Amino acid sequence: MGKRISRRSFIKGAAAAGVVLAAGSYFTWNGKNIPEAVKQGDAIYDVLIIGSGGAGMRAALAAAANKDLKVAVMTKLIPTRSASTMAQGGMNGVTGVTDPADTVESHAFDTIKGGDYLSDQDAVEFFAERAGKNIYEMDFMGYPYNRQSDGSFHQRKMGGSSHARAAYFEDRAGHAMVHTLFEQCLKNDIDFISECQMLEICREEGKLQGVIAMDMRSGNIMGIPAKTVLIATGGYGRAYWIRTSNPYSSTGDGIVAGMKLGIPFKDPEMVQFHPTGLAANGVLLSESSRAEGALLVNKNGERFMAKYAPAKMELATRDIVAQAIATEIEQGRGIGEGIHAGVYMDFTKIPPSRIQERLGQVYDLSRRFAGVDITKEPVLISPTCHYSMGGLEMTDFHTGATRIPAVFTAGECSCVSIHGANRLGANSLSEVLVFGHVAGDGAAAYAKEHAYEGSQDVLSGACSKWMDHFDSVTSRTRIEGRTVPEIRDAMVDTMWFKVGVFREEGQLQQASQELRALEQDYAHCYVGDSSHVYNTAFEQYVEVGNLLQISHAIVQGAIARKESRGGHSRRDYPKRDDVHFLKHTLIFQENGKYRTEYKNVVLTKYPPKERKY
Amino acid sequence: MDVTLEIHRFVEDRKWIQKYTLTVKTGMTVLEALTEIKEKQDPTLSFTCSCRSSICGACAVRVNGNAELACEMLVDKLMKRYDTNTLTVEPLGNFRVIRDLIVDWDPKYARIKKIKPALQPKAEFTAETGCKQSPEDFDKYKKYAGCILCGSCVSECNKNTLDQKDFLDPFVFVKAEKLVADSRERSPEEHLKAVVDAGLWRCFNCQECTAKCPKDLDPAGAIEKLKAATFKYKIEETVGAKHAKAIYEDIEESGTLDESKLNIKSEGLLMSALRAPMAFRLMKVGKLNPMDKHPVNPEISTIQKIVKTAEKEEE
Numbered sequence A: 001m002g003k004r005i006s007r008r009s010f011i012k013g014a015a016a017a018g019v020v021l022a023a024g025s026y027f028t029w030n031g032k033n034i035p036e037a038v039k040q041g042d043a044i045y046d047v048l049i050i051g052s053g054g055a056g057m058r059a060a061l062a063a064a065a066n067k068d069l070k071v072a073v074m075t076k077l078i079p080t081r082s083a084s085t086m087a088q089g090g091m092n093g094v095t096g097v098t099d100p101a102d103t104v105e106s107h108a109f110d111t112i113k114g115g116d117y118l119s120d121q122d123a124v125e126f127f128a129e130r131a132g133k134n135i136y137e138m139d140f141m142g143y144p145y146n147r148q149s150d151g152s153f154h155q156r157k158m159g160g161s162s163h164a165r166a167a168y169f170e171d172r173a174g175h176a177m178v179h180t181l182f183e184q185c186l187k188n189d190i191d192f193i194s195e196c197q198m199l200e201i202c203r204e205e206g207k208l209q210g211v212i213a214m215d216m217r218s219g220n221i222m223g224i225p226a227k228t229v230l231i232a233t234g235g236y237g238r239a240y241w242i243r244t245s246n247p248y249s250s251t252g253d254g255i256v257a258g259m260k261l262g263i264p265f266k267d268p269e270m271v272q273f274h275p276t277g278l279a280a281n282g283v284l285l286s287e288s289s290r291a292e293g294a295l296l297v298n299k300n301g302e303r304f305m306a307k308y309a310p311a312k313m314e315l316a317t318r319d320i321v322a323q324a325i326a327t328e329i330e331q332g333r334g335i336g337e338g339i340h341a342g343v344y345m346d347f348t349k350i351p352p353s354r355i356q357e358r359l360g361q362v363y364d365l366s367r368r369f370a371g372v373d374i375t376k377e378p379v380l381i382s383p384t385c386h387y388s389m390g391g392l393e394m395t396d397f398h399t400g401a402t403r404i405p406a407v408f409t410a411g412e413c414s415c416v417s418i419h420g421a422n423r424l425g426a427n428s429l430s431e432v433l434v435f436g437h438v439a440g441d442g443a444a445a446y447a448k449e450h451a452y453e454g455s456q457d458v459l460s461g462a463c464s465k466w467m468d469h470f471d472s473v474t475s476r477t478r479i480e481g482r483t484v485p486e487i488r489d490a491m492v493d494t495m496w497f498k499v500g501v502f503r504e505e506g507q508l509q510q511a512s513q514e515l516r517a518l519e520q521d522y523a524h525c526y527v528g529d530s531s532h533v534y535n536t537a538f539e540q541y542v543e544v545g546n547l548l549q550i551s552h553a554i555v556q557g558a559i560a561r562k563e564s565r566g567g568h569s570r571r572d573y574p575k576r577d578d579v580h581f582l583k584h585t586l587i588f589q590e591n592g593k594y595r596t597e598y599k600n601v602v603l604t605k606y607p608p609k610e611r612k613y
Numbered sequence B: 001m002d003v004t005l006e007i008h009r010f011v012e013d014r015k016w017i018q019k020y021t022l023t024v025k026t027g028m029t030v031l032e033a034l035t036e037i038k039e040k041q042d043p044t045l046s047f048t049c050s051c052r053s054s055i056c057g058a059c060a061v062r063v064n065g066n067a068e069l070a071c072e073m074l075v076d077k078l079m080k081r082y083d084t085n086t087l088t089v090e091p092l093g094n095f096r097v098i099r100d101l102i103v104d105w106d107p108k109y110a111r112i113k114k115i116k117p118a119l120q121p122k123a124e125f126t127a128e129t130g131c132k133q134s135p136e137d138f139d140k141y142k143k144y145a146g147c148i149l150c151g152s153c154v155s156e157c158n159k160n161t162l163d164q165k166d167f168l169d170p171f172v173f174v175k176a177e178k179l180v181a182d183s184r185e186r187s188p189e190e191h192l193k194a195v196v197d198a199g200l201w202r203c204f205n206c207q208e209c210t211a212k213c214p215k216d217l218d219p220a221g222a223i224e225k226l227k228a229a230t231f232k233y234k235i236e237e238t239v240g241a242k243h244a245k246a247i248y249e250d251i252e253e254s255g256t257l258d259e260s261k262l263n264i265k266s267e268g269l270l271m272s273a274l275r276a277p278m279a280f281r282l283m284k285v286g287k288l289n290p291m292d293k294h295p296v297n298p299e300i301s302t303i304q305k306i307v308k309t310a311e312k313e314e315e
């Protein structure tokens, strides 16, 4: 056992403690079965974090501040490759260093208004209070902030914000955050369980057992006992596959695992479409494009935002700008056809030196994927699915707790909710820091007070079940069914054209049926790779299965919400309806069926008003 | 237009080269080509990717012998560059291969840890009030904060190919220089000492890393800056001598170039190595004589020529 595990050297922390359990048959590094009984471990993780984005790593640092606790971060890639790495514009937080007139109330209000009043206002106040502190703290951890002349980090103004409050590193704010947190994790010797795909969170008879995961490298399916599990697996933008800015890994795995435990999926229909994805392939051109002064222009050369948001123009919130663009395209004022139709984003009024200094990534992406030099000509853009406001219901924003004891959540996979029906630019990086920290502390506190209640037999049983599943799924032949990518592409057609920027009852109902049919196909789909070593085909099979469930919840929530609010825009119910829908959707999954409940929005001192920009 | 990718496959101890042909679409990146093969032709082909916008570092592979970010490099651009319809795709060099194009990053973290990879802020700064830094000081290290840990730089690093044990990956030096050049850092010396111990002076200065970095971070330049910083911070006076010796030990090994796979592509590589004055003194007193000991290399005459020229320069 020693040898086999030492080869998975990045989980050596776990190996040293001997906590990695496995059941059934084993595969060596080379993928051959080892019919060797595996010794049972005697150590247990106090806090097992799933996901190494900003939320997961911040949580790990918080939890590991308790030196006597065993903490680990699991990720299906290597630690620095997440959605967090891709964030561009910045992270919000009131410090007043660039704009002394900024206040915490203003940040809270912008967030609530931006969220179209679906945010829980107590949570937003808590968030706004803490967000600024995080910016200073990251400075102390070594975040490479762009600076202003007094030596402070500089803050820029993002869409929907009334003040300049987003601190940043060039146009790679998230990349810098992830690498800074990773440095801190290395310094603090945090255990990473890298390249392991969480398959299931195991809880039986009211007791949390631990996590079932596949070590990608050996194909071993492991049961890892844990006192608490913190789900930080990021969003579900890949439900829209190529029409998303999200990385391939944003497949909602943690949300599905959480739903299986009985945690409701809150506000799943609230998906944000970012207005400025490259028309060519959905890749995001940063929010800071508009912040730095890029203009949106239709086929007739008109700055059309004047019609939709006369005061804020291009700097209106994402949902409003995305809907404006979609409307322009629909009404024939776009350029191009079908899924690649778009409008122009024009940077030519911005000095090239400033483009080079602040928008280097935008410049590179446009050049490569669209063949356009933005200092000279405009680039074609259209909306792209960008952010998942919905997520696992967090029941206590002071601890990151869910309604299931010992299971915590933070980051994009959670719904606190602070973003409501629409997230403001640069609020998500701050969210992952604020609530990553909170949830890390919360899980640690829980772990200190509770003993491990699970049993290794239960974990072993779950492992065997997954192993059998792996074998049966990967040994299917082509004749039996459609391939995983075929099913995924069909799902995306459904989601993009029927559950996209605009929605409508008939189409949503149809989408629901189509998804049901796809679930049937999925049940005997073709995976096509039976190797145990780094089987990305099986990994994708699991992910697409999760996305189908996520999509179902999105559609269910969208059908039930008969109003338009934030990212959810119904053609047949174009108005916000505070009388009936100042409520969160809660989708429960029980035996493959979805059930909807509602929960009132928490209001404090910001009464719902019409949202105008 | 069609392209044929000859992909180096490796699955469970089996190694082979597999050819796939597909139609090149406008704007098709190497990653898109790989994805199309996996989805339409062969689901067993394995590689990693995440962001597909050249920021996460997951997709670096070697195409025709050069490391590239698959999600960034356009297929038709490569076909033009090499004037061919056939491209060879391999995993990165200087990594252990797990499967197909997927390589093992584990040992790399241990190597990053060697340089104490986190900022140690000066005493006047706190977590509550943050730090101060002028925009000019920010400019001194900001480039190096752009490393995406893609591994392209180490793929062709000659020193790493020769021996990884007494040296680091170029990106680790990039991180070290980021910390050393950061005015918020309390103790650049600590990172520097760690870097020197981990082999700073053993770099061949062959510039392969700089040529390969998709983010133009110039790791070789970072290494030069670190070397300069050792003088500024007076890290170990005798280090020059030590480094010269270290280089010579490597050249001694490179007398058996074929085995070690160290390829003298450019004379510059040896020239820069031999430029170290101390090394010549050692050579003159006969303590080091790489050529005589290993007269097996067919390139030996080239090496001798270079050494002669270098000696002249020394005089």
Ligand SMILES: Cc1cc2nc3c(=O)[nH]c(=O)nc-3n(C[C@H](O)[C@H](O)[C@H](O)COP(=O)(O)OP(=O)(O)OC[C@H]3O[C@@H](n4cnc5c(N)ncnc54)[C@H](O)[C@@H]3O)c2cc1C
Binding pocket: A050, A051, A052, A053, A054, A055, A056, A074, A075, A076, A077, A079, A081, A082, A083, A084, A085, A086, A087, A088, A089, A090, A091, A092, A173, A174, A196, A197, A198, A199, A232, A233, A234, A235, A245, A246, A247, A249, A250, A253, A254, A284, A287, A386, A387, A410, A411, A412, A413, A425, A426, A427, A428, A429, A430, A432
């Ligand atoms: C292109 C882009 C630009 C953005 N720009 C900004 C911005 O400027 N400002 C801002 O505030 N926000 C921005 N965002 C949003 C922000 O980046 C994300 O919302 C946020 O980083 C989410 O962080 P997270 O830690 O919750 O999840 P992620 O960063 O998505 O991390 C999820 C982690 O979970 C792991 N994981 C997932 N499933 C599994 C599994 N089954 N098993 C094991 N591990 C798993 C993943 O590997 C990953 O490590 C942007 C997002 C994108 C895509």
Ligand code: SF4
Binding pocket: B153, B156, B157, B158, B159, B160, B169, B170, B203, B204, B205, B206, B207, B208, B209, B210, B219, B220, B223
């Ligand atoms: S310059 Fe040094 S670090 Fe860079 S590739 Fe050459 S030997 Fe390696």
Ligand code: SF4
Binding pocket: B146, B147, B148, B149, B150, B151, B152, B153, B154, B170, B171, B174, B212, B213, B214, B215, B216, B217, B219
């Ligand atoms: S230095 Fe450049 S090539 Fe090396 S890992 Fe960093 S970004 Fe990649």
Ligand code: FES
Binding pocket: B048, B049, B050, B051, B052, B053, B054, B055, B056, B057, B058, B059, B060, B069, B070, B071, B072
């Ligand atoms: S996929 Fe992220 S760098 Fe290429």
